[in-house]
Amino acid sequence: xxxxxxxxxxxxxxxxxxxxxxxxxxxxxxxxxxxxxxxxxxxxxxxxxxxxxxxxxxxxxxxxxxxxxxxxxxxxxxxxxxxxxxxxxxxxxxxxxxxxxxxxxxxxxxxxxxxxxxxxxxxxxxxxxxxxxxxxxxxxxxxxxxxxxxxxxxxxxxxxxxxxxxxxxxxxxxxxxxxxxxxxxxxxxxxxxxxxxxxxxxxxxxxxxxxxxxxxxxxxxxxxxxxxxxxxxxxxxxxxxxxxxxxxxxxxxxxxxxxxxxxxxxxxxxxxxxxxxxxxxxxxxxxxxxxxxxxxxxxxxxxxxxxxxxxxxxxxxxxxxxxxxxxxxxxxxxxxxxxxxxxxxxxxxxxxxxxxxxxxxxxxxxxxxxxxxxxxxxxxxxxxxxxxxxxxxxxxxxxxxxxxxxxxxxxxxxxxx
Amino acid sequence: xxxxxxxxxxxxxxxxxxxxxxxxxxxxxxxxxxxxxxxxxxxxxxxxxxxxxxxxxxxxxxxxxxxxxxxxxxxxxxxxxxxxxxxxxxxxxxxxxxxxxxxxxxxxxxxxxxxxxxxxxxxxxxxxxxxxxxxxxxxxxxxxxxxxxxxxxxxxxxxxxxxxxxxxxxxxxxxxxxxxxxxxxxxxxxxxxxxxxxxxxxxxxxxxxxxxxxxxxxxxxxxxxxxxxxxxxxxxxxxxxxxxxxxxxxxxxxxxxxxxxxxxxxxxxxxxxxxxxxxxxxxxxxxxxxxxxxxxxxxxxxxxxxxxxxxxxxxxxxxxxxxxxxxxxxxxxxxxxxxxxxxxxxxxxxxxxxxxxxxxxxxxxxxxxxxxxxxxxxxxxxxxxxxxxxxxxxxxxxxxxxxxxxxxxxxxxxxxx
Numbered sequence: 001x002x003x004x005x006x007x008x009x010x011x012x013x014x015x016x017x018x019x020x021x022x023x024x025x026x027x028x029x030x031x032x033x034x035x036x037x038x039x040x041x042x043x044x045x046x047x048x049x050x051x052x053x054x055x056x057x058x059x060x061x062x063x064x065x066x067x068x069x070x071x072x073x074x075x076x077x078x079x080x081x082x083x084x085x086x087x088x089x090x091x092x093x094x095x096x097x098x099x100x101x102x103x104x105x106x107x108x109x110x111x112x113x114x115x116x117x118x119x120x121x122x123x124x125x126x127x128x129x130x131x132x133x134x135x136x137x138x139x140x141x142x143x144x145x146x147x148x149x150x151x152x153x154x155x156x157x158x159x160x161x162x163x164x165x166x167x168x169x170x171x172x173x174x175x176x177x178x179x180x181x182x183x184x185x186x187x188x189x190x191x192x193x194x195x196x197x198x199x200x201x202x203x204x205x206x207x208x209x210x211x212x213x214x215x216x217x218x219x220x221x222x223x224x225x226x227x228x229x230x231x232x233x234x235x236x237x238x239x240x241x242x243x244x245x246x247x248x249x250x251x252x253x254x255x256x257x258x259x260x261x262x263x264x265x266x267x268x269x270x271x272x273x274x275x276x277x278x279x280x281x282x283x284x285x286x287x288x289x290x291x292x293x294x295x296x297x298x299x300x301x302x303x304x305x306x307x308x309x310x311x312x313x314x315x316x317x318x319x320x321x322x323x324x325x326x327x328x329x330x331x332x333x334x335x336x337x338x339x340x341x342x343x344x345x346x347x348x349x350x351x352x353x354x355x356x357x358x359x360x361x362x363x364x365x366x367x368x369x370x371x372x373x374x375x376x377x378x379x380x381x382x383x384x385x386x387x388x389x390x391x392x393x394x395x396x397x398x399x400x401x402x403x404x405x406x407x408x409x410x411x412x413x414x415x416x417x
Numbered sequence: 418x419x420x421x422x423x424x425x426x427x428x429x430x431x432x433x434x435x436x437x438x439x440x441x442x443x444x445x446x447x448x449x450x451x452x453x454x455x456x457x458x459x460x461x462x463x464x465x466x467x468x469x470x471x472x473x474x475x476x477x478x479x480x481x482x483x484x485x486x487x488x489x490x491x492x493x494x495x496x497x498x499x500x501x502x503x504x505x506x507x508x509x510x511x512x513x514x515x516x517x518x519x520x521x522x523x524x525x526x527x528x529x530x531x532x533x534x535x536x537x538x539x540x541x542x543x544x545x546x547x548x549x550x551x552x553x554x555x556x557x558x559x560x561x562x563x564x565x566x567x568x569x570x571x572x573x574x575x576x577x578x579x580x581x582x583x584x585x586x587x588x589x590x591x592x593x594x595x596x597x598x599x600x601x602x603x604x605x606x607x608x609x610x611x612x613x614x615x616x617x618x619x620x621x622x623x624x625x626x627x628x629x630x631x632x633x634x635x636x637x638x639x640x641x642x643x644x645x646x647x648x649x650x651x652x653x654x655x656x657x658x659x660x661x662x663x664x665x666x667x668x669x670x671x672x673x674x675x676x677x678x679x680x681x682x683x684x685x686x687x688x689x690x691x692x693x694x695x696x697x698x699x700x701x702x703x704x705x706x707x708x709x710x711x712x713x714x715x716x717x718x719x720x721x722x723x724x725x726x727x728x729x730x731x732x733x734x735x736x737x738x739x740x741x742x743x744x745x746x747x748x749x750x751x752x753x754x755x756x757x758x759x760x761x762x763x764x765x766x767x768x769x770x771x772x773x774x775x776x777x778x779x780x781x782x783x784x785x786x787x788x789x790x791x792x793x794x795x796x797x798x799x800x801x802x803x804x805x806x807x808x809x810x811x812x813x814x815x816x817x818x819x820x821x822x823x824x825x826x827x828x829x830x831x832x833x834x
Binding site for chain 2: 369408
């Protein structure tokens with residue numbers, strides 16, 4: 001079955017690559033309209049998914065993530081309309097010129113071809129990813145979380161109807177509808193038909209893809225993010241940034257998980273931190289040096305375990321470690337970070353520069369919250385994933401990350417000397 | 418052992434990333450000088466490698482590829498001096514601006530970190546790759562063909578001496594010196610320490626890397642290249658281009674392997690082709706339609722086997738197939754090509770455009786030889802590999818392909834709303 005899907009996606013990708021922005025926006029517009037007009041079949045499928053998930057004992061928080069409502073579906077449709085407004089990178093000439101050989105060479109941006117996306121049980125991702133792939137002239141093979149397979153199937157049906165009515169191949173957007181896990185392993189080997197694989201999910205999925213996929217993979221989305229509180233930081237602004245980075249939306253990958261506090265400021269900073277964290281409902285996990293001070297403060301505090309430096313809390317918990325200097329802070333980030341987002345709070349220009357140059361993460365910040373690492377915040381308009389690897393795309397991936405380029409050489413019966 | 422090399426390379430990469438272009442050029446200059454001044458130890462090691470290879474029965478052509486002479490070593494040193502003259506992409510600001518949130522964001526080009534390169538038994542590649550990695554502030558782990566391990570070890574020793582004398586870590590360039598094949602498999606799993614893997618070699622090595630590597634891999638270098646002879650092609654210029662694309666250096670990956678001849682020009686073109694190929698010493702492998710015509714010509718001709726459309730000849734052999742129209746030609750390229758380099762010879766603008774848009778290869782040409790696909794020809798100054806995949810870099814990879822970028826956010830105690 002997957003072999004057939006792959007072939008159909010490849011054939012569709014050749015057609016999609018030739019579309020103008022106008023043609024691509026026309027189908028996106030129609031998809032948005034149909035998501036509203038045909039809401040009923042999607043919502044009915046979603047009801048079944050949610051009912052089954054409830055039977056299977058999913059938490060209320062998880063159930064809420066699965067749930068679609070007419071209002072949420074309208075929001076998703078509006079997001080598709082937003083994608084129409086984004087600039088289309090396809091066709092852009094990156095560079096070019098006349099070579100000494102007489103060859104006129106240009107590098108032109110083109111779609112990647114077929115993009116495979118494996119994602120969590122979030123119904124909105126199906127539409128998000130499909131619309132971004134379509135906007136960039138790609139075909140997509142989608143594999144959403146098994147808890148929402150009925151919702152995804154109904155959604156893709158609506159997308160395919162819009163495609164066909166616009167004279168485009170339905171296979172430009174396909175979903176693997178079976179909840180069978182073995183199909184994921186099969187998808188990972190389809191390098192003949194799939195040009196790029198984006199896993200969105202936990203560390204386990206990323207590991208599976210890194211180890212098993214024969215398709216180039218973009219991994220990311222795991223964020224053990226740090227904030228360094230330098231000895232020249234100012235306490236009030238530092239706390240404001242920490243509160244934002246920890247509590248604004250704790251379940252996200254750009255949330256701070258560990259504070260590295262310069263020993264020169266620890267005595268004054270830690271009591272203030274405890275007070276603020278108590279107000280914000282954050283539990284602290286303190287190292288040997290900070291524990292005695294923090295135990296005197298109002299915030300809940302536990303002794304940090306070594307392995308907690310290497311994991312995301314994704315909740316109102318925060319590690320605190322006192323470091324001797326910036327060297328130790330940078331070394332800690334190199335050893336325990338995930339190259340996602342890290343920040344320094346400092347008033348010292350030299351330390352700001354050192355941090356920016358020496359911390360090898362997708363996004364590094366000076367006196368700003370780690371929460372900014374996001375496609376919309378970065379002005380990319382949309383985001384298909386956050387990459388923490390270094391090839392192809394790093395950090396928030398916008399439309400450009402769904403393209404590649406080709407070299408085009410125009411000769412006048414030109415040969416190599 | 419590899420674990421130690423990986424750790425040392427990672428540590429070295431942090432230091433190399435901070436160097437200015439001046440500092441990097443200084444060490445490159447010293448490497449070039451030492452390659453000449455200490456030629457003796459490299460040439461002695463090379464003599465041993467060549468002697469062993471001769472004992473093992475390698476062909477004279479292969480032995481010539483292994484062989485270093487004082488003149489060749491001087492050429493290699495001069496290539497390093499050329500790398501000094503190339504513009505350094507590291508530190509370049511790709512884009513940036515002030516976001517509505519107040520965050521000042523820039524995207525800055527930075528080294529990839531640690532690059533692993535697995536390559537054939539060619540002593541010059543050791544120096545080429547090392548110099549390109551050093552110029553871009555990366556550390557490199559090199560694994561050359563086992564037939565030249567002594568030469569590579571001696572060469573890397575000279576490079577490391579230059580590094581150390583410039584106050585830089587020797588581990589910035591390391592070679593896996595043992596000819597043990599198991600070490601390659603071990604290298605493929607070192608994703609903790611290696612950021613990018615470049616295999617240079619045959620299809621088997623690329624397949625191994627795609628299937629086994631947990632490190633992002635750049636595959637490429639396999640070229641089943643096509644030239645389409647459209648019905649509006651002019652015969653004399655077409656033959657000039659074909660001779661260049663086939664015979665200028667037949668063993669390279671950008672050499673043409675299959676001609677696709679429009680049926681509307683076959684009757685006049687094929688006899689002229691046979692005459693020219695006879696002069697150029699090229700053996701033709703003809704499909705059913707072209708065989709009867711070509712059998713009347715002076716060139717040697719055989720009946721093409723189906724699988725010969727899918728393999729590189731890398732020698733003076735050329736497939737010939739008559740196609741009904743451009744659609745059939747494009748379909749043949751999609752089915753049998755390797756997305757390397759393909760050309761059309763035509764006087765029709767519409768067909769030129771269709772070819773450029775619809776053939777999904779790293780490089781597509783109109784009225785030019787496929788032989789142009791090369792870093793030096795493309796003005797990149799140097800080439801670390803030719804990528805035929807679509808992620809990160811496509812076609813000839815110059816210095817830029819050895820870099821990534823980071824997002825740098827400068828705030829003024831800025832938080833996300």
